[in-house]
Amino acid sequence: xxxxxxxVLTGTHFLDGNQACCEGALAAGANFAAGYPITPSTExxxxxxxxxxxxxxxxxxxxxxxxxxxxxxGAIWGGAKAFTVTSGPGFSLMMEHIGxxxxxxxxxxxxxxxxxxxxTGLPTLPGQGDMMQARWGSHGDYEIVALCPNSPQECxxxxxxxxxxxxxxxxxxxxxxxxxxxxxxxxxxxxxxxAIEIQPRRYTSLPPQRYRPFQPCADGIPExxxxxxxxxxxxxxxxxxxxxxxxxxxxxQEKLVRRLVEKIRRNTLKIVRYEESNxxxxxxxxxxxxxxxxxxxxxxxxxxxxxxxxxLHRPIVVWPFTEARLRELRGKVKGFVVxxxxxxxxxxxxxxxxxxxxxxxxxxxxxxxxxHPDDILEAIREVAR
Amino acid sequence: xxxxxASQPVNPVEPFLRSxxxxxxxxxxxxxxxxxxxxxxxxxxxxLALDKVAVVSGIGCTGRVAGYVRLDSFHxxxxxxxPFATGxxxxxxxxxxxxxxxxxDLIAIGGNHFIHAARRNVDLKVICVNNFIYxxxxxxxxxxxxxxxxxxxxxxxxxxxxxxxPFLAESSGAVYVAxxxxxxxxxxxxxMVEAFHKKGFxxxxxxxxxxxxxxxxxxxGDGLDTMKYYKQKxxxxxxxxxxxxxxxxxxxxxVGKFVDIERPTLEETMDRxxxxxxxxxxxxxxxx
Numbered sequence: 001x002x003x004x005x006x007x008v009l010t011g012t013h014f015l016d017g018n019q020a021c022c023e024g025a026l027a028a029g030a031n032f033a034a035g036y037p038i039t040p041s042t043e044x045x046x047x048x049x050x051x052x053x054x055x056x057x058x059x060x061x062x063x064x065x066x067x068x069x070x071x072x073x074g075a076i077w078g079g080a081k082a083f084t085v086t087s088g089p090g091f092s093l094m095m096e097h098i099g100x101x102x103x104x105x106x107x108x109x110x111x112x113x114x115x116x117x118x119x120t121g122l123p124t125l126p127g128q129g130d131m132m133q134a135r136w137g138s139h140g141d142y143e144i145v146a147l148c149p150n151s152p153q154e155c156x157x158x159x160x161x162x163x164x165x166x167x168x169x170x171x172x173x174x175x176x177x178x179x180x181x182x183x184x185x186x187x188x189x190x191x192x193x194x195a196i197e198i199q200p201r202r203y204t205s206l207p208p209q210r211y212r213p214f215q216p217c218a219d220g221i222p223e224x225x226x227x228x229x230x231x232x233x234x235x236x237x238x239x240x241x242x243x244x245x246x247x248x249x250x251x252x253q254e255k256l257v258r259r260l261v262e263k264i265r266r267n268t269l270k271i272v273r274y275e276e277s278n279x280x281x282x283x284x285x286x287x288x289x290x291x292x293x294x295x296x297x298x299x300x301x302x303x304x305x306x307x308x309x310x311x312l313h314r315p316i317v318v319w320p321f322t323e324a325r326l327r328e329l330r331g332k333v334k335g336f337v338v339x340x341x342x343x344x345x346x347x348x349x350x351x352x353x354x355x356x357x358x359x360x361x362x363x364x365x366x367x368x369x370x371x372h373p374d375d376i377l378e379a380i381r382e383v384a385r
Numbered sequence: 386x387x388x389x390x391a392s393q394p395v396n397p398v399e400p401f402l403r404s405x406x407x408x409x410x411x412x413x414x415x416x417x418x419x420x421x422x423x424x425x426x427x428x429x430x431x432x433l434a435l436d437k438v439a440v441v442s443g444i445g446c447t448g449r450v451a452g453y454v455r456l457d458s459f460h461x462x463x464x465x466x467x468p469f470a471t472g473x474x475x476x477x478x479x480x481x482x483x484x485x486x487x488x489x490d491l492i493a494i495g496g497n498h499f500i501h502a503a504r505r506n507v508d509l510k511v512i513c514v515n516n517f518i519y520x521x522x523x524x525x526x527x528x529x530x531x532x533x534x535x536x537x538x539x540x541x542x543x544x545x546x547x548x549x550x551p552f553l554a555e556s557s558g559a560v561y562v563a564x565x566x567x568x569x570x571x572x573x574x575x576x577m578v579e580a581f582h583k584k585g586f587x588x589x590x591x592x593x594x595x596x597x598x599x600x601x602x603x604x605x606g607d608g609l610d611t612m613k614y615y616k617q618k619x620x621x622x623x624x625x626x627x628x629x630x631x632x633x634x635x636x637x638x639x640v641g642k643f644v645d646i647e648r649p650t651l652e653e654t655m656d657r658x659x660x661x662x663x664x665x666x667x668x669x670x671x672x673x
Contacts, residue, residue, distance in 0.1 A: 006668075032476050034468075053659045056668040058475050063501040067468035070461060074441070074472030077459065078480070082472070100462050227457040227473060228480050230436040234403070234452055236460035245406060246452060246460075 001200045003027050003160075005193035007055045015188045017181040018043040020152040021111060022051070023188070024159025025083055027196055030109075031057035032080035034071035036064055036090060039123045040179040041113035044085045065090035069097035073106045077235065079226040081163060081201075083109035083175075088117045091130055091137075098172050099138030102260060103237050105214070105222060107166035107201065109159075111175040113182045114290075114341075116367030126179035127367030128290055128341035134174040135319050141257050143264035145271055146174035146319035148289040152186045158316070164199035165271065169263055170221050176318060178341065180291035180370060208232065214256075215242040220263040264320060273316040274325060278304070282311030284383045285329055287350050288339045289315050291370055296339050299376035308384045318346065326353035335359025335383035339376045341367045359383050401425035401435075403455050410449055414600075414608020416567035416593025417447050417514050421454070423570050424485070424512070427577035438481045441470040443495060445521045446595075447487035447514040464495030467502045470509050478652055478670055481510065481581060488515040488529040492548055496528070503557035503586045505651040510580045510587045515550065516595035524598030531634035535602045549631040554588040555644050561587035562627060562644035567594060568615035569640060576642060585650045592638060605635070 007026035015023065022044045025033070031052065035045035049059040058075075062068040065086055072082035086094060091112045101108050116122030117129045134146045145165045149155045159175060166173040204211050204223035213233045214222050222242075225231040238246040239253045264271070278300060279285060288296040293314040303310035313329065313336075315322045326336075335358045338347040347362040354360050363379045365371050402425070411417050428435065435456060442451035444463035451458035461469045466484045474482045484491075491499050491513050502509060518536055519525040526536035529550070530543040551562045561583050563576040573591055580587035594600055594611035605611060615638065622630075623641040630639040649657075652670055659667045 032472065034472060053663055054666040054668060058655075058670065060471070060475060062468060062471075063497050066465060067471075067498055067501070070465040071468045071472035071475075074459075074469035074474075075476035076472075078473040078475075078477030080472075080476035082476070096462055097465070226477070227439050228437050228477055232436070232455055232457055234458045234460070236452060237462055238460065245403075 001198045003193040003196035003198050004029055008193040008196060009190050010192050011190055013188050013190065014185055015152050016043070016183050016185045017149065017152045017155040017177060018113070018183070019047055020155040020188045021159050021175070021177065022047040023190060024156040025109070025163070026051060026055060027156070027190065028081065028160045028163035029198060030081045030083055030163065031055070032072060032075035032082035033084060034060050034062045034068040034075070034082070035085045036062055036068050038087045038090045040115055040182050041085045041087045041111065044111060065093035066096065069094040069110070070100065072108050073097065073101055073104070076106050076108055077227050083111060085111040085113070087113045087115050088127070088130055089120060091133065095133070095137040098144070099140060099142065100237050101172040102138065102142035102144065104235050105170040105260075106172070107170050109162045109166055109173050109175055111177065113177045113179060115179050122368045124179070125368040126291060126341060126370065128178055128292065129345070129367060131176065131318065131340070131342065131345040134176055142260050144172050144174055144319055145169065145264065145317065146176050147316060148176045148318045149181055150290050150293045150314065151181065152184060152188045155181065156188050156190060160196060160198075164197070167199040167201055169267065170202070170224070171264060174319070176290070178290045212242045213244040214240060216259060220259055220266065268320040269324065271317055271320055272322050272324070274322045275314045275316055276312060278309070278311035279313060279329065280311075281309050283309045283334045284337060284380050285311050285313050285333050286337045286339060286376060286380065287313050287315070287346070289318055289346070292339050292341060295371045295373055296376055298373040299380060302373060302377050303380045303384075308380055310380050310384075321346075321349045321353070323353045326350060330354045330357045333358055335361065337361050337363060337376065337379040337383055339363040339371055339379070341365045341370070397429070398422055398425040401428060401455055403453055406453055409453055411446060412597045414594060414596035414611070415446070416516065416591070417450065419567045419570060420512065420514055420573060420591050420593065421450055423573040424454070424577060427574045427581065430574065431578045431581040433481055433581055437479060438483065439473060440483045440485050441466045441473065442484070443486040443490035445487040445490045445519070447485065448490055450485040464490055464493070465498065466490070467495060467498040467509065467511070471502055471507050474508055475652065475670070482508070484509055484511045486513065487520070488513055488517070488550070489519045489527045492550065492553070493528045500553070500557040503554055503559045503588070506558055506560060506585045506648055507651045508584050508586070510577070511589070512577070513550065513588065513590050514593050515590050516593050516599055518595050518599040520595045520598050524602060531632060533634045534599075547632065549627065550590045551588070551630050551643050552627040555627045558586065558648070559588045559644060560585035560646050560648050563642040564590040564592070564630065565640050566592040566615040566619055566638060568612050568619065572640070579642070579645070583645070584653075585648060
C-alpha cells in the first residue's frame with residue numbers, strides 16, 4: 001500500500017531531526033499521538049499537535065508518560081496508528097506499557113530522544129544510555145525492534161519503517177534518537193506519497209465466529225480487528241490462550257512467550273539493517289550508531305590517512321542486533337572498536353558476537369558531549385597495532 | 386441435549402457474559418458479580434448497540450469484569466484503564482466506553498488519571514466497585530479504607546483519612562456522580578442507564594462487600610450480614626452535597642444521584658475549537 005498523500009509533506013526541506021521524525025510519523029499514517037513534555041523530545045509532539053488536525057488525527061497531552069504510553073494503545077485498538085515520544089526519565093515510566101504492547105501484540109512506536117542519564121541527568125544534552133533499556137526494560141521475556149537514525153533524513157525515512165515494522169510484526173518498535181540528531185538541522189527530502197511504501201494493519205478477513213484474536217498465522221503473527229466491529233474480543237496482559245482468555249498456567253505461558261520471542265528472532269535476517277563504509281579491506285572496524293557513527297567516520301578518515309585500514313559498521317536496526325554480519329567480519333579483521341555514548345551497552349553485544357576471535361575495544365562516553373574523533377582514532381591505532 | 390434441558394429458561398443476563406469462562410474467580414458473597422448483573426440489565430434497558438460498547442478494566446478483582454462480559458473488552462495494566470479508555474474513545478468516538486474497576490486501581494495507583502480524565506470531561510462511564518480493600522492481593526489497606534478498619538497492612542487499624550469518592554469526582558469535573566451499595570440493584574442499573582445516555586465523564590461508586598478479606602477481618606459477618614447493614618444504614622439523598630457524603634467505619638451510607646450537570650465534553654470542545662481555528666482544513670475528530 002502507498003502512503004496517503006494527506007500526511008506527506010512532499011518536497012525538499014531544512015528540518016531538524018525532531019521535525020523530520022514527526023513528518024515521518026505523519027507520512028506513515030499516524031493519526032494519534034499522546035505525549036508528556038520532556039526535553040529534548042518535545043518538538044516532535046508540538047509539531048504533531050499543530051499538523052495533525054488537518055490530516056485526520058488527534059494529539060492529546062497526557063498527565064504523565066504512563067498515561068501517554070497506554071492511551072496510544074487504546075487508540076490503536078480503536079483503529080488508529082499511534083505513537084508516543086519521550087526521553088530517558090519518561091522512557092523509564094513507559095516500560096510498563098512496552099510490556100503491555102509486547103504481550104497484547106499492539107503495533108505501536110515509542111520514540112526515545114536519548115539524553116544523558118541516569119535519572120534527570122543531562123536534560124538538554126545527548127546520551128545513548130537507553131540502548132539496553134529499549135531491549136530489556138520491561139519485565140519478563142519478549143522481543144522488540146529498535147531503530148537508530150543518524151541524520152534528520154533518517155529520522156524521516158526510518159520513522160516510516162518503524163511504523164511498518166510495528167504493523168508487520170505486531171510489536172512495539174523503539175525509535176532510538178539522541179539529542180544531537182534531534183536538534184541538528186539538515187536537508188530532508190520527503191518523497192511523493194506514491195513512493196512511500198506502507199505496511200497496512202493486518203486486519204482479519206474471518207467472520208467473528210471463526211476469528212480467534214491470538215491465533216497466529218503461518219508466520220507466527222495473529223491478525224487484528226478493531227473495536228466496534230462485532231468481534232467482541234478480549235485483550236489482556238495476563239498470559240492468554242489463542243482466544244485471548246487468561247490461562248495462568250505454564251503450558252500456555254510457554255506457547256505464548258515462545259511465540260512472542262520467535263516471531264522476531266526467526267525474522268532477524270529480514271529485520272536487521274546496517275550501513276558500512278570501507279569494510280572490504282578493513283583491518284579495524286568501528287561499530288557505532290546514531291550521532292556517534294558520524295564522529296567515527298571522521299576518525300576512520302584520519303586513520304586511513306595514517307595508513308590504517310579502518311572501516312565502519314553502523315547498525316541502523318539495533319535490535320535485533322547485526323549478529324550474523326559481525327560473525328562474518330570477525331574472521332577478516334584484527335579487531336573492532338565500539339564507540340558509544342554509554343559505558344558499553346552495545347559493546348557487550350559486539351563482544352558476544354565476536355567471541356574472542358578478534359580484538360574488541362570500547363571507547364565509552366558518559367554523554368553530554370559527543371566523542372572527540374581523536375579518542376576513537378587512538379582506539380583504532382591500538383587495535384591495529 | 387435432552388428436551389428437558391433444551392427447554393430450560395435462559396438467564397436473561399447470559400447473552401452478556403462469556404459463559405464459557407464460568408465459574409468466575411469472585412468469592413461467595415462478593416458484590417462484584419451483583420454489579421455485573423446490574424450492568425447487563427442496564428445494557429438491555431439502554432438499548433445500546435452492543436457491538437459499539439467497550440469495557441476497559443484495570444487490575445484487581447473488579448478488573449476481571451472485562452474478561453467476563455461478552456463485549457469488546459480490555460484488561461489493561463494496574464491503574465491505567467482510564468488513559469487506555471481515553472485513547473480508545475478519541476480514536477473511535479462512536480463507541481460507548483465503560484471503565485469498570487476497583488477503588489485501589491482507579492483511585493490509588495490510577496488516581497492521577499482519574500482526576501485528569503474528569504477534568505477533561507472525556508466521554509467515559511466509570512464504574513468503581515468500592516470494597517474498601519485490596520482483595521486480589523489479600524486484603525491490604527486502600528485509600529478508601531475507613532479510619533480504624535483492619536487490613537493486613539494496617540493491622541492496628543487504618544490511620545489515614547479515606548477519599549470521599551463522589552466529592553473527588555465532582556471537584557475534579559465529573560458531570561454525573563452517583564453512589565449506591567450492592568443492595569440497591571435497581572438503582573445501580575438505573576444510574577448506569579442514565580450514564581450511558583449522558584455525554585461526559587460519569588462516575589458511579591458502588592459499595593460492595595468483600596466478605597473474605599474486609600468483612601471477615603473486621604468481624605462484620607458474611608455477605609448477607611453486609612446486605613442487611615447496607616439496607617439498615619443507607620440513606621437515599623439525591624442531590625446531596627458531595628462534601629457531606631464521606632463514609633465512616635460502619636456508619637451511615639449516604640447514597641443517591643449527587644451530580645447531573647451539563648458541561649461540554651473534551652471531544653466537543655476539541656471539535657469546536659479546531660473547526661474555529663482551522664475551518665475547512667480541519668478534517669473532523671476520529672481520524673478514520
